[in-house]
Amino acid sequence: MNDIDKIDRAILNALQADGRLSNARLAELVGLSETPCARRLRRLEQDGYIERYRAMLSRQSLGFGVVAFVLVRFAVHDRTLADRFEREVCAIERILSCHNVSGSADYLLQIVARDLDDYGTFLRDQLRSLPGVTAVESSLSLREVKADGRLPVS
CATH class of the missing domain: 1.10.10.10 (Winged helix-like DNA-binding domain superfamily/Winged helix DNA-binding domain)
Structure with a gap:
């Protein structure tokens, strides 16, 4: 910079x-x-300082009442398995972000769902069946305090 x-x-x-x-x-x-x-x-x-332009949509207006932050763990750390997991995650729209993290988990996901039932179904039918996933730990957002999304450029 x-x-x-x-x-x-x-x-x-x-x-x-x-x-x-x-x-x-x-x-x-x-x-x-x-x-x-x-x-x-x-x-x-x-020069790549501006990657793209987009609109910020209202989660509530679109009916997504639940935001979950999910730690995903793998039992086996295999590059091919991780690549498959990442490809599949990128194709799922309700997964807003996916980070490969250090610590006790392998990935941190941010996921939206309509309600708790919808989230439970997604967890059971999609998330737990992704390649490599052996454990998931969810934290549900009770209230969003800040979601500016702006980077400091000062």
């Missing part, structure tokens, strides 16, 4: 807050005219 300056950081912060900003509004917010702002934005995209 050494090759970006204060204005680039301001652009990144503004876009994290509102990815639908027009170039004119973005330029105004960061104190540039439109052409240099567009040029900087293009460079930030090309």
Whole structure:
């Protein structure tokens, strides 16, 4: 991040807050005219600082009332098995994130479900049948305190 300056950081912060900003509004917010702002934005995209643009959807409006954080353990640590597990996890939409972690578990998943019954069925029928899975430990979110998703760029 050494090759970006204060204005680039301001652009990144503004876009994290509102990815639908027009170039004119973005330029105004960061104190540039439109052409240099567009040029900087293009460079930030090309250099990989901006991976993509997307909308943040409302979990509640879409009927997902349960968020679970799940520790997944393997009994056997085999690269082929882990690759299969990761491929299958990536294909399941309700698994929002999957991290290969250190510690007592092998993976940490974030999963959404409509309700507890839906989550229980998913756990029984899909999660426990994934390749390599020998144990799962669920923690259910009682209340979301922060879900900004923005990275610090200051």
